Amino acid sequence: MAVQRRAIQPLGQRPRVLQMADVDKSFNGGVVALRQMSLDVHEGDFISLLGPSGCGKSTALRLLAGLSSPTSGRIAWEDPHGAGDLSVVFQEPTLMPWATVAQNVWLPFRLKGMRYDQVKDEVLEVLRLVGLEKFAGAYPRELSGGMKMRVSIARALVTNPRLILMDEPFAALDEITRHKLNQDLLELKAKIGCTIVFVTHSVFESVFLSDRVVVMAARPGRVIREFTIDAPYPRSEAYRTSADYAAQCRAASDALYQAMGEAA
Amino acid sequence: MSLDTANTTGFAAVDQEELKRARAARRERLGRWLLPLLVMALAVLVWNRVVVWNDIPKYILPGPVLVVSTLIHDAGILFPALLVTLEITLMALAVAVIGGAGLAILFTQNRWIEMSFYPFAVILQVTPVVSIAPLIFIYVDNRLVGLLLCAWLVAFFPVLSNTTLGLRSADHNLRDMFQIYGATRWQRLRYLQIPSALPYFLGGLRIAGGLSLIGAVVAEYVAGTGGIGSGLAFRILEAGYRLNIPRMYAGLLLIALTGVTIFGVLSFLSHLLLHKWHESAVKRET
Numbered sequence: 001m002a003v004q005r006r007a008i009q010p011l012g013q014r015p016r017v018l019q020m021a022d023v024d025k026s027f028n029g030g031v032v033a034l035r036q037m038s039l040d041v042h043e044g045d046f047i048s049l050l051g052p053s054g055c056g057k058s059t060a061l062r063l064l065a066g067l068s069s070p071t072s073g074r075i076a077w078e079d080p081h082g083a084g085d086l087s088v089v090f091q092e093p094t095l096m097p098w099a100t101v102a103q104n105v106w107l108p109f110r111l112k113g114m115r116y117d118q119v120k121d122e123v124l125e126v127l128r129l130v131g132l133e134k135f136a137g138a139y140p141r142e143l144s145g146g147m148k149m150r151v152s153i154a155r156a157l158v159t160n161p162r163l164i165l166m167d168e169p170f171a172a173l174d175e176i177t178r179h180k181l182n183q184d185l186l187e188l189k190a191k192i193g194c195t196i197v198f199v200t201h202s203v204f205e206s207v208f209l210s211d212r213v214v215v216m217a218a219r220p221g222r223v224i225r226e227f228t229i230d231a232p233y234p235r236s237e238a239y240r241t242s243a244d245y246a247a248q249c250r251a252a253s254d255a256l257y258q259a260m261g262e263a264a
Numbered sequence: 265m266s267l268d269t270a271n272t273t274g275f276a277a278v279d280q281e282e283l284k285r286a287r288a289a290r291r292e293r294l295g296r297w298l299l300p301l302l303v304m305a306l307a308v309l310v311w312n313r314v315v316v317w318n319d320i321p322k323y324i325l326p327g328p329v330l331v332v333s334t335l336i337h338d339a340g341i342l343f344p345a346l347l348v349t350l351e352i353t354l355m356a357l358a359v360a361v362i363g364g365a366g367l368a369i370l371f372t373q374n375r376w377i378e379m380s381f382y383p384f385a386v387i388l389q390v391t392p393v394v395s396i397a398p399l400i401f402i403y404v405d406n407r408l409v410g411l412l413l414c415a416w417l418v419a420f421f422p423v424l425s426n427t428t429l430g431l432r433s434a435d436h437n438l439r440d441m442f443q444i445y446g447a448t449r450w451q452r453l454r455y456l457q458i459p460s461a462l463p464y465f466l467g468g469l470r471i472a473g474g475l476s477l478i479g480a481v482v483a484e485y486v487a488g489t490g491g492i493g494s495g496l497a498f499r500i501l502e503a504g505y506r507l508n509i510p511r512m513y514a515g516l517l518l519i520a521l522t523g524v525t526i527f528g529v530l531s532f533l534s535h536l537l538l539h540k541w542h543e544s545a546v547k548r549e550t
Protein backbone atom coordinates (compact mmCIF):
# COMPACT_ATOMS: atom_id res chain seq x y z
CA MET A 1 0.00 0.00 0.00
CA ALA A 2 1.44 3.36 -1.03
CA VAL A 3 -0.37 5.29 1.63
CA GLN A 4 1.30 4.31 4.88
CA ARG A 5 1.51 5.92 8.23
CA ARG A 6 4.84 7.37 9.21
CA ALA A 7 5.22 8.24 12.88
CA ILE A 8 5.70 11.95 13.47
CA GLN A 9 8.38 12.82 16.02
CA PRO A 10 8.06 15.87 18.25
CA LEU A 11 9.52 19.13 16.91
CA GLY A 12 13.26 19.20 17.40
CA GLN A 13 13.69 15.43 17.10
CA ARG A 14 12.69 15.06 13.50
CA PRO A 15 15.25 13.95 10.91
CA ARG A 16 15.98 16.55 8.28
CA VAL A 17 14.60 16.00 4.79
CA LEU A 18 15.83 19.05 2.97
CA GLN A 19 17.98 22.06 3.59
CA MET A 20 17.78 25.40 1.86
CA ALA A 21 20.85 27.45 2.71
CA ASP A 22 21.50 31.14 1.91
CA VAL A 23 19.54 30.96 -1.30
CA ASP A 24 19.38 34.01 -3.56
CA LYS A 25 17.18 34.13 -6.61
CA SER A 26 17.15 37.00 -9.04
CA PHE A 27 15.52 37.20 -12.42
CA ASN A 28 16.65 38.80 -15.65
CA GLY A 29 16.12 42.52 -15.34
CA GLY A 30 17.57 42.61 -11.85
CA VAL A 31 14.48 41.74 -9.80
CA VAL A 32 15.65 40.07 -6.61
CA ALA A 33 12.91 37.59 -5.77
CA LEU A 34 14.64 36.01 -2.79
CA ARG A 35 17.55 37.11 -0.67
CA GLN A 36 19.48 34.89 1.72
CA MET A 37 16.68 32.47 2.39
CA SER A 38 17.42 29.51 4.63
CA LEU A 39 14.94 26.87 5.59
CA ASP A 40 15.29 23.41 7.10
CA VAL A 41 12.50 20.98 6.37
CA HIS A 42 12.20 18.03 8.74
CA GLU A 43 10.23 14.85 8.35
CA GLY A 44 6.66 15.36 9.50
CA ASP A 45 6.85 19.18 9.48
CA PHE A 46 3.92 21.32 8.50
CA ILE A 47 5.61 24.57 7.53
CA SER A 48 3.68 27.61 6.34
CA LEU A 49 5.38 30.29 4.28
CA LEU A 50 3.30 33.35 5.16
CA GLY A 51 3.65 36.71 3.51
CA PRO A 52 2.18 39.45 1.34
CA SER A 53 2.12 39.01 -2.42
CA GLY A 54 5.47 39.51 -4.07
CA CYS A 55 7.41 38.26 -1.06
CA GLY A 56 8.88 35.36 -3.00
CA LYS A 57 6.99 32.55 -1.27
CA SER A 58 5.93 30.99 -4.56
CA THR A 59 9.46 31.45 -5.90
CA ALA A 60 10.75 29.60 -2.84
CA LEU A 61 8.29 26.80 -3.53
CA ARG A 62 9.37 26.54 -7.17
CA LEU A 63 12.99 26.33 -6.03
CA LEU A 64 12.13 23.55 -3.58
CA ALA A 65 10.23 21.76 -6.37
CA GLY A 66 13.28 21.93 -8.61
CA LEU A 67 11.33 23.88 -11.24
CA SER A 68 13.99 26.59 -11.14
CA SER A 69 17.46 26.75 -9.65
CA PRO A 70 18.88 29.25 -7.19
CA THR A 71 21.13 32.08 -8.38
CA SER A 72 23.37 31.32 -5.41
CA GLY A 73 23.18 29.24 -2.27
CA ARG A 74 22.14 25.63 -2.21
CA ILE A 75 19.20 23.34 -1.82
CA ALA A 76 20.24 19.92 -0.61
CA TRP A 77 18.27 16.78 0.07
CA GLU A 78 19.46 14.81 3.06
CA ASP A 79 19.12 11.53 1.19
CA PRO A 80 20.40 11.97 -2.37
CA HIS A 81 18.42 8.91 -3.53
CA GLY A 82 15.22 10.61 -2.47
CA ALA A 83 16.04 13.94 -4.13
CA GLY A 84 13.04 15.27 -6.00
CA ASP A 85 10.65 12.77 -4.44
CA LEU A 86 7.92 15.35 -4.01
CA SER A 87 4.56 16.44 -5.28
CA VAL A 88 2.86 19.79 -5.69
CA VAL A 89 -0.67 21.07 -5.16
CA PHE A 90 -1.27 24.35 -6.98
CA GLN A 91 -3.85 27.05 -6.32
CA GLU A 92 -5.81 25.72 -9.26
CA PRO A 93 -6.79 22.04 -9.04
CA THR A 94 -4.75 21.51 -12.23
CA LEU A 95 -6.58 18.38 -13.32
CA MET A 96 -6.60 17.01 -16.84
CA PRO A 97 -10.19 17.70 -17.99
CA TRP A 98 -10.15 14.85 -20.50
CA ALA A 99 -9.33 12.24 -17.85
CA THR A 100 -11.51 10.79 -15.11
CA VAL A 101 -10.79 11.36 -11.43
CA ALA A 102 -9.07 7.96 -11.14
CA GLN A 103 -6.99 8.58 -14.25
CA ASN A 104 -5.91 11.95 -12.88
CA VAL A 105 -4.78 10.38 -9.62
CA TRP A 106 -3.04 7.63 -11.58
CA LEU A 107 -0.90 10.23 -13.43
CA PRO A 108 2.23 10.19 -11.18
CA PHE A 109 2.35 6.38 -11.47
CA ARG A 110 1.61 6.47 -15.18
CA LEU A 111 4.58 8.76 -15.76
CA LYS A 112 6.71 6.19 -13.94
CA GLY A 113 5.53 3.63 -16.48
CA MET A 114 3.05 1.79 -14.26
CA ARG A 115 -0.21 0.43 -15.66
CA TYR A 116 -3.50 1.30 -13.99
CA ASP A 117 -4.19 -2.26 -12.84
CA GLN A 118 -0.81 -2.34 -11.07
CA VAL A 119 -1.70 0.63 -8.89
CA LYS A 120 -5.49 0.52 -8.86
CA ASP A 121 -5.58 -0.32 -5.14
CA GLU A 122 -3.44 2.68 -4.22
CA VAL A 123 -5.51 5.01 -6.38
CA LEU A 124 -8.81 3.86 -4.88
CA GLU A 125 -7.36 3.88 -1.38
CA VAL A 126 -6.24 7.49 -1.62
CA LEU A 127 -9.59 8.47 -3.18
CA ARG A 128 -11.27 6.87 -0.18
CA LEU A 129 -9.01 8.90 2.12
CA VAL A 130 -10.19 12.17 0.55
CA GLY A 131 -13.78 10.94 0.48
CA LEU A 132 -14.17 10.66 -3.28
CA GLU A 133 -14.18 6.90 -3.87
CA LYS A 134 -17.65 7.17 -5.44
CA PHE A 135 -16.36 9.67 -8.00
CA ALA A 136 -13.49 7.62 -9.43
CA GLY A 137 -15.18 7.49 -12.84
CA ALA A 138 -16.37 11.12 -12.90
CA TYR A 139 -14.84 13.84 -15.04
CA PRO A 140 -13.44 16.97 -13.34
CA ARG A 141 -16.17 19.22 -14.78
CA GLU A 142 -18.76 17.22 -12.86
CA LEU A 143 -17.13 18.11 -9.52
CA SER A 144 -17.36 21.21 -7.32
CA GLY A 145 -14.30 23.37 -6.66
CA GLY A 146 -13.68 21.74 -3.28
CA MET A 147 -13.96 18.24 -4.74
CA LYS A 148 -11.52 19.09 -7.53
CA MET A 149 -9.06 20.28 -4.92
CA ARG A 150 -9.49 16.98 -3.06
CA VAL A 151 -8.61 15.12 -6.26
CA SER A 152 -5.55 17.30 -6.61
CA ILE A 153 -4.54 16.47 -3.02
CA ALA A 154 -5.19 12.76 -3.64
CA ARG A 155 -2.86 12.89 -6.66
CA ALA A 156 -0.18 14.52 -4.50
CA LEU A 157 -0.54 11.85 -1.82
CA VAL A 158 -0.80 8.75 -3.98
CA THR A 159 2.92 8.15 -4.45
CA ASN A 160 3.57 8.84 -0.77
CA PRO A 161 6.33 11.36 -1.51
CA ARG A 162 8.87 12.62 1.02
CA LEU A 163 7.68 16.20 0.57
CA ILE A 164 4.41 17.80 -0.47
CA LEU A 165 4.44 21.42 -1.60
CA MET A 166 1.19 23.37 -1.55
CA ASP A 167 0.88 26.77 -3.22
CA GLU A 168 -2.17 28.53 -1.74
CA PRO A 169 -4.34 25.51 -2.53
CA PHE A 170 -7.47 26.74 -0.78
CA ALA A 171 -7.26 30.45 -1.62
CA ALA A 172 -9.90 30.25 -4.36
CA LEU A 173 -12.46 28.32 -2.30
CA ASP A 174 -15.33 29.69 -0.24
CA GLU A 175 -14.75 29.98 3.49
CA ILE A 176 -16.84 27.00 4.62
CA THR A 177 -15.19 24.69 2.10
CA ARG A 178 -11.79 26.09 3.05
CA HIS A 179 -12.31 25.35 6.74
CA LYS A 180 -13.52 21.84 5.94
CA LEU A 181 -10.49 21.18 3.74
CA ASN A 182 -8.13 22.62 6.39
CA GLN A 183 -9.60 20.17 8.85
CA ASP A 184 -9.43 17.26 6.41
CA LEU A 185 -5.85 18.07 5.46
CA LEU A 186 -4.80 17.88 9.12
CA GLU A 187 -6.59 14.54 9.50
CA LEU A 188 -4.92 13.19 6.38
CA LYS A 189 -1.55 14.37 7.60
CA ALA A 190 -2.10 12.68 10.96
CA LYS A 191 -3.01 9.45 9.18
CA ILE A 192 -0.19 9.44 6.66
CA GLY A 193 2.52 11.38 8.43
CA CYS A 194 3.61 13.35 5.39
CA THR A 195 5.79 16.46 5.29
CA ILE A 196 4.19 19.63 3.98
CA VAL A 197 5.44 23.06 2.97
CA PHE A 198 2.40 25.27 2.56
CA VAL A 199 2.32 28.72 0.98
CA THR A 200 -0.44 31.06 2.12
CA HIS A 201 -1.21 34.72 2.65
CA SER A 202 -3.78 33.94 5.34
CA VAL A 203 -2.62 34.33 8.93
CA PHE A 204 -5.54 32.26 10.20
CA GLU A 205 -4.86 29.39 7.84
CA SER A 206 -1.15 29.29 8.64
CA VAL A 207 -1.71 29.27 12.39
CA PHE A 208 -4.47 26.68 12.24
CA LEU A 209 -2.53 24.27 10.04
CA SER A 210 1.15 24.43 10.74
CA ASP A 211 3.61 23.73 13.49
CA ARG A 212 6.08 26.22 12.03
CA VAL A 213 5.24 29.56 10.43
CA VAL A 214 7.86 31.36 8.36
CA VAL A 215 6.94 35.02 7.83
CA MET A 216 8.35 36.62 4.71
CA ALA A 217 8.65 40.21 3.51
CA ALA A 218 8.71 41.57 -0.02
CA ARG A 219 11.18 43.54 -2.16
CA PRO A 220 13.47 41.71 -1.81
CA GLY A 221 11.74 38.52 -0.71
CA ARG A 222 13.25 37.34 2.55
CA VAL A 223 12.46 35.61 5.82
CA ILE A 224 11.87 38.05 8.67
CA ARG A 225 10.45 35.83 11.40
CA GLU A 226 9.99 32.21 12.14
CA PHE A 227 7.99 30.82 15.02
CA THR A 228 6.47 27.57 16.13
CA ILE A 229 2.82 26.94 16.91
CA ASP A 230 2.80 24.69 19.95
CA ALA A 231 -0.86 23.73 19.97
CA PRO A 232 -1.02 19.94 19.85
CA TYR A 233 -2.53 18.01 16.95
CA PRO A 234 -5.23 16.95 16.28
CA ARG A 235 -6.56 20.47 16.07
CA SER A 236 -10.31 20.64 15.68
CA GLU A 237 -12.77 23.43 14.92
CA ALA A 238 -12.71 24.12 18.66
CA TYR A 239 -9.09 25.27 18.30
CA ARG A 240 -10.27 28.00 15.91
CA THR A 241 -12.22 29.65 18.74
CA SER A 242 -9.66 29.14 21.49
CA ALA A 243 -7.79 31.98 23.21
CA ASP A 244 -4.51 30.28 22.33
CA TYR A 245 -5.37 30.39 18.61
CA ALA A 246 -6.34 34.07 18.86
CA ALA A 247 -3.05 34.90 20.57
CA GLN A 248 -1.01 33.02 17.97
CA CYS A 249 -2.90 34.75 15.17
CA ARG A 250 -2.23 38.12 16.73
CA ALA A 251 1.49 37.37 16.96
CA ALA A 252 1.57 36.22 13.35
CA SER A 253 -0.44 39.25 12.25
CA ASP A 254 1.96 41.59 13.98
CA ALA A 255 4.88 39.91 12.25
CA LEU A 256 3.07 40.14 8.93
CA TYR A 257 2.26 43.85 9.41
CA GLN A 258 5.87 44.41 10.26
CA ALA A 259 6.81 42.58 7.07
CA MET A 260 4.47 44.71 4.99
CA GLY A 261 5.52 47.87 6.80
CA GLU A 262 9.16 47.22 6.05
CA ALA A 263 8.37 46.60 2.45
CA ALA A 264 6.28 49.76 2.05
CA MET B 265 -53.36 29.71 6.00
CA SER B 266 -52.54 32.78 3.97
CA LEU B 267 -48.87 31.92 4.39
CA ASP B 268 -49.56 28.49 2.93
CA THR B 269 -51.28 29.88 -0.12
CA ALA B 270 -48.48 32.34 -0.61
CA ASN B 271 -46.01 29.51 -0.51
CA THR B 272 -47.92 27.35 -2.93
CA THR B 273 -48.32 30.16 -5.41
CA GLY B 274 -44.64 30.91 -4.94
CA PHE B 275 -43.74 27.36 -5.92
CA ALA B 276 -46.27 27.39 -8.74
CA ALA B 277 -44.69 30.56 -10.11
CA VAL B 278 -41.29 28.91 -10.18
CA ASP B 279 -42.77 25.87 -11.90
CA GLN B 280 -44.45 28.09 -14.47
CA GLU B 281 -41.14 29.70 -15.22
CA GLU B 282 -39.41 26.35 -15.52
CA LEU B 283 -42.18 25.06 -17.77
CA LYS B 284 -41.87 28.15 -19.92
CA ARG B 285 -38.14 27.63 -20.16
CA ALA B 286 -38.61 23.97 -21.07
CA ARG B 287 -41.14 24.91 -23.76
CA ALA B 288 -38.78 27.54 -25.13
CA ALA B 289 -35.95 25.00 -25.23
CA ARG B 290 -38.17 22.49 -27.05
CA ARG B 291 -39.25 25.11 -29.56
CA GLU B 292 -35.64 26.06 -30.16
CA ARG B 293 -34.57 22.45 -30.73
CA LEU B 294 -37.38 21.99 -33.23
CA GLY B 295 -36.76 25.36 -34.86
CA ARG B 296 -33.09 24.61 -35.41
CA TRP B 297 -34.07 21.84 -37.84
CA LEU B 298 -37.42 23.03 -39.06
CA LEU B 299 -36.61 26.63 -39.96
CA PRO B 300 -33.75 25.92 -42.40
CA LEU B 301 -35.85 23.16 -43.99
CA LEU B 302 -38.79 25.53 -44.37
CA VAL B 303 -36.63 28.24 -45.90
CA MET B 304 -35.10 25.69 -48.25
CA ALA B 305 -38.52 24.36 -49.29
CA LEU B 306 -39.79 27.87 -49.84
CA ALA B 307 -36.77 28.78 -51.97
CA VAL B 308 -37.20 25.66 -54.11
CA LEU B 309 -40.88 26.46 -54.51
CA VAL B 310 -40.15 30.06 -55.57
CA TRP B 311 -37.49 28.78 -57.98
CA ASN B 312 -39.99 26.35 -59.46
CA ARG B 313 -42.74 29.00 -59.79
CA VAL B 314 -40.38 31.56 -61.34
CA VAL B 315 -39.30 29.03 -63.96
CA VAL B 316 -42.84 27.84 -64.73
CA TRP B 317 -44.61 31.22 -64.70
CA ASN B 318 -41.97 32.96 -66.82
CA ASP B 319 -41.56 30.00 -69.13
CA ILE B 320 -37.77 30.16 -68.74
CA PRO B 321 -36.08 27.74 -71.14
CA LYS B 322 -34.11 24.95 -69.50
CA TYR B 323 -30.83 26.01 -71.14
CA ILE B 324 -31.03 29.26 -69.15
CA LEU B 325 -32.53 28.12 -65.84
CA PRO B 326 -33.80 24.59 -65.33
CA GLY B 327 -36.44 24.08 -62.66
CA PRO B 328 -35.80 22.04 -59.52
CA VAL B 329 -37.81 19.09 -60.80
CA LEU B 330 -35.73 18.92 -63.95
CA VAL B 331 -32.49 19.15 -61.94
CA VAL B 332 -33.49 16.22 -59.75
CA SER B 333 -34.68 14.14 -62.70
CA THR B 334 -31.39 14.93 -64.50
CA LEU B 335 -29.54 13.81 -61.40
CA ILE B 336 -31.37 10.50 -61.53
CA HIS B 337 -31.16 10.18 -65.32
CA ASP B 338 -27.44 11.06 -65.46
CA ALA B 339 -26.57 9.05 -62.38
CA GLY B 340 -24.42 6.78 -64.51
CA ILE B 341 -22.16 9.71 -65.40
CA LEU B 342 -22.38 11.84 -62.28
CA PHE B 343 -21.95 9.27 -59.52
CA PRO B 344 -18.71 7.74 -60.82
CA ALA B 345 -17.48 11.32 -61.16
CA LEU B 346 -18.57 12.02 -57.58
CA LEU B 347 -16.58 8.99 -56.44
CA VAL B 348 -13.46 10.34 -58.15
CA THR B 349 -13.85 13.77 -56.54
CA LEU B 350 -14.65 12.22 -53.19
CA GLU B 351 -11.59 10.00 -53.42
CA ILE B 352 -9.30 12.95 -54.07
CA THR B 353 -11.01 14.99 -51.35
CA LEU B 354 -10.64 12.30 -48.70
CA MET B 355 -7.08 11.48 -49.69
CA ALA B 356 -6.18 15.17 -49.58
CA LEU B 357 -7.86 15.49 -46.18
CA ALA B 358 -5.94 12.47 -44.89
CA VAL B 359 -2.64 13.91 -46.16
CA ALA B 360 -3.57 17.31 -44.72
CA VAL B 361 -4.23 15.76 -41.32
CA ILE B 362 -1.04 13.72 -41.32
CA GLY B 363 1.04 16.55 -42.77
CA GLY B 364 -0.57 19.33 -40.75
CA ALA B 365 -0.62 17.55 -37.38
CA GLY B 366 2.82 16.02 -38.01
CA LEU B 367 4.35 19.41 -38.84
CA ALA B 368 2.62 20.92 -35.80
CA ILE B 369 4.18 18.29 -33.53
CA LEU B 370 7.56 18.87 -35.15
CA PHE B 371 7.17 22.64 -34.68
CA THR B 372 6.33 22.36 -31.01
CA GLN B 373 9.19 19.97 -30.34
CA ASN B 374 11.76 22.30 -31.76
CA ARG B 375 11.43 26.06 -31.98
CA TRP B 376 14.25 26.32 -34.54
CA ILE B 377 12.35 24.11 -36.97
CA GLU B 378 9.26 26.22 -36.49
CA MET B 379 11.14 29.47 -37.00
CA SER B 380 12.71 28.08 -40.16
CA PHE B 381 9.62 26.64 -41.83
CA TYR B 382 6.51 28.37 -40.51
CA PRO B 383 6.84 31.38 -42.87
CA PHE B 384 6.84 29.01 -45.84
CA ALA B 385 3.66 27.36 -44.64
CA VAL B 386 2.08 30.81 -44.55
CA ILE B 387 3.34 31.61 -48.06
CA LEU B 388 1.88 28.38 -49.39
CA GLN B 389 -1.41 29.14 -47.71
CA VAL B 390 -1.85 32.74 -48.86
CA THR B 391 -0.91 32.07 -52.49
CA PRO B 392 -4.15 31.24 -54.36
CA VAL B 393 -4.08 27.62 -55.42
CA VAL B 394 -5.36 28.44 -58.93
CA SER B 395 -2.15 30.33 -59.54
CA ILE B 396 0.11 27.48 -58.44
CA ALA B 397 -1.93 24.65 -59.92
CA PRO B 398 -0.96 25.12 -63.62
CA LEU B 399 2.71 24.87 -62.64
CA ILE B 400 2.03 21.78 -60.60
CA PHE B 401 0.38 20.10 -63.56
CA ILE B 402 3.36 20.97 -65.76
CA TYR B 403 5.88 19.43 -63.37
CA VAL B 404 3.86 16.54 -62.01
CA ASP B 405 3.10 13.90 -64.60
CA ASN B 406 0.75 11.85 -62.51
CA ARG B 407 -2.66 13.52 -62.63
CA LEU B 408 -3.81 12.06 -59.32
CA VAL B 409 -0.68 13.23 -57.53
CA GLY B 410 -1.13 16.69 -59.03
CA LEU B 411 -4.74 16.91 -57.87
CA LEU B 412 -3.78 15.66 -54.44
CA LEU B 413 -1.02 18.19 -54.13
CA CYS B 414 -3.38 21.05 -54.99
CA ALA B 415 -6.08 19.93 -52.57
CA TRP B 416 -3.48 19.39 -49.84
CA LEU B 417 -2.05 22.87 -50.30
CA VAL B 418 -5.46 24.35 -49.61
CA ALA B 419 -6.40 22.09 -46.73
CA PHE B 420 -3.32 21.53 -44.57
CA PHE B 421 -2.91 25.00 -43.13
CA PRO B 422 -5.91 25.12 -40.78
CA VAL B 423 -4.87 21.76 -39.34
CA LEU B 424 -1.30 22.96 -38.93
CA SER B 425 -2.06 26.31 -37.31
CA ASN B 426 -4.84 25.03 -35.06
CA THR B 427 -2.88 22.02 -33.88
CA THR B 428 0.21 24.12 -33.21
CA LEU B 429 -1.88 26.50 -31.12
CA GLY B 430 -3.47 23.56 -29.31
CA LEU B 431 -0.18 21.83 -28.52
CA ARG B 432 1.08 25.07 -27.00
CA SER B 433 -2.04 25.72 -24.96
CA ALA B 434 -1.49 22.94 -22.42
CA ASP B 435 -1.99 24.25 -18.87
CA HIS B 436 1.34 25.58 -17.55
CA ASN B 437 0.75 24.17 -14.07
CA LEU B 438 0.21 20.74 -15.60
CA ARG B 439 3.45 21.20 -17.53
CA ASP B 440 5.24 21.97 -14.26
CA MET B 441 3.64 18.92 -12.71
CA PHE B 442 4.83 16.70 -15.56
CA GLN B 443 8.32 18.13 -15.09
CA ILE B 444 8.26 17.45 -11.35
CA TYR B 445 7.24 13.84 -11.97
CA GLY B 446 10.12 13.52 -14.42
CA ALA B 447 8.00 12.98 -17.53
CA THR B 448 9.89 12.38 -20.75
CA ARG B 449 9.32 14.58 -23.78
CA TRP B 450 7.29 11.78 -25.35
CA GLN B 451 5.13 11.33 -22.24
CA ARG B 452 4.45 15.04 -22.12
CA LEU B 453 3.41 14.99 -25.76
CA ARG B 454 1.30 11.87 -25.44
CA TYR B 455 -0.47 12.51 -22.13
CA LEU B 456 -0.60 16.30 -22.00
CA GLN B 457 -0.08 18.16 -25.25
CA ILE B 458 -2.00 15.93 -27.65
CA PRO B 459 -5.14 15.74 -25.47
CA SER B 460 -4.94 19.52 -24.91
CA ALA B 461 -4.67 20.05 -28.67
CA LEU B 462 -7.55 17.74 -29.58
CA PRO B 463 -10.36 20.36 -29.53
CA TYR B 464 -8.21 22.77 -31.57
CA PHE B 465 -7.24 20.02 -34.01
CA LEU B 466 -10.89 19.02 -34.51
CA GLY B 467 -11.81 22.65 -35.20
CA GLY B 468 -9.09 22.78 -37.85
CA LEU B 469 -10.22 19.44 -39.25
CA ARG B 470 -13.75 20.74 -39.84
CA ILE B 471 -12.39 23.67 -41.82
CA ALA B 472 -9.95 21.42 -43.68
CA GLY B 473 -12.77 19.04 -44.67
CA GLY B 474 -14.54 21.77 -46.60
CA LEU B 475 -11.29 23.16 -47.97
CA SER B 476 -10.07 19.84 -49.32
CA LEU B 477 -13.30 19.52 -51.34
CA ILE B 478 -12.77 23.05 -52.65
CA GLY B 479 -9.14 22.21 -53.38
CA ALA B 480 -10.08 19.03 -55.25
CA VAL B 481 -12.72 20.82 -57.35
CA VAL B 482 -10.49 23.80 -58.16
CA ALA B 483 -7.63 21.48 -59.09
CA GLU B 484 -9.89 19.55 -61.44
CA TYR B 485 -10.95 22.76 -63.15
CA VAL B 486 -7.33 23.74 -63.65
CA ALA B 487 -6.28 20.28 -64.74
CA GLY B 488 -9.04 20.63 -67.31
CA THR B 489 -10.48 18.06 -69.59
CA GLY B 490 -9.05 14.83 -70.74
CA GLY B 491 -7.95 11.72 -69.07
CA ILE B 492 -9.81 8.90 -67.51
CA GLY B 493 -11.26 9.04 -64.05
CA SER B 494 -12.59 12.56 -64.36
CA GLY B 495 -14.34 14.04 -61.37
CA LEU B 496 -17.44 16.16 -60.84
CA ALA B 497 -15.78 19.46 -61.65
CA PHE B 498 -14.72 18.08 -65.01
CA ARG B 499 -18.26 16.85 -65.66
CA ILE B 500 -19.68 20.29 -64.83
CA LEU B 501 -17.16 21.93 -67.14
CA GLU B 502 -17.96 19.45 -69.88
CA ALA B 503 -21.72 19.95 -69.45
CA GLY B 504 -21.11 23.70 -69.72
CA TYR B 505 -19.41 23.31 -73.09
CA ARG B 506 -22.45 21.36 -74.27
CA LEU B 507 -24.89 23.89 -72.81
CA ASN B 508 -26.35 21.04 -70.74
CA ILE B 509 -27.38 23.43 -67.95
CA PRO B 510 -29.57 20.92 -66.03
CA ARG B 511 -26.58 18.59 -65.66
CA MET B 512 -24.44 21.49 -64.44
CA TYR B 513 -27.01 22.12 -61.75
CA ALA B 514 -27.20 18.43 -60.89
CA GLY B 515 -23.39 18.30 -60.52
CA LEU B 516 -23.44 21.45 -58.41
CA LEU B 517 -26.12 19.94 -56.18
CA LEU B 518 -24.01 16.83 -55.67
CA ILE B 519 -20.92 18.85 -54.74
CA ALA B 520 -22.90 20.94 -52.26
CA LEU B 521 -24.41 17.81 -50.70
CA THR B 522 -20.95 16.27 -50.45
CA GLY B 523 -19.63 19.33 -48.66
CA VAL B 524 -22.52 19.32 -46.20
CA THR B 525 -22.03 15.60 -45.55
CA ILE B 526 -18.30 16.02 -44.88
CA PHE B 527 -19.04 18.86 -42.46
CA GLY B 528 -21.72 16.79 -40.73
CA VAL B 529 -19.52 13.73 -40.35
CA LEU B 530 -16.59 15.75 -38.97
CA SER B 531 -18.87 17.63 -36.55
CA PHE B 532 -20.23 14.32 -35.32
CA LEU B 533 -16.71 12.97 -34.89
CA SER B 534 -15.81 16.06 -32.91
CA HIS B 535 -18.86 15.60 -30.71
CA LEU B 536 -18.02 11.93 -30.10
CA LEU B 537 -14.48 12.76 -28.99
CA LEU B 538 -15.27 15.79 -26.86
CA HIS B 539 -18.75 15.48 -25.40
CA LYS B 540 -17.57 13.91 -22.16
CA TRP B 541 -15.20 16.62 -21.09
CA HIS B 542 -14.83 19.68 -23.28
CA GLU B 543 -16.74 22.89 -22.49
CA SER B 544 -17.77 23.36 -26.12
CA ALA B 545 -19.67 20.06 -26.11
CA VAL B 546 -21.13 20.13 -22.61
CA LYS B 547 -24.79 20.96 -22.07
CA ARG B 548 -25.46 23.33 -19.17
CA GLU B 549 -28.46 22.93 -16.92
CA THR B 550 -29.18 26.62 -16.53
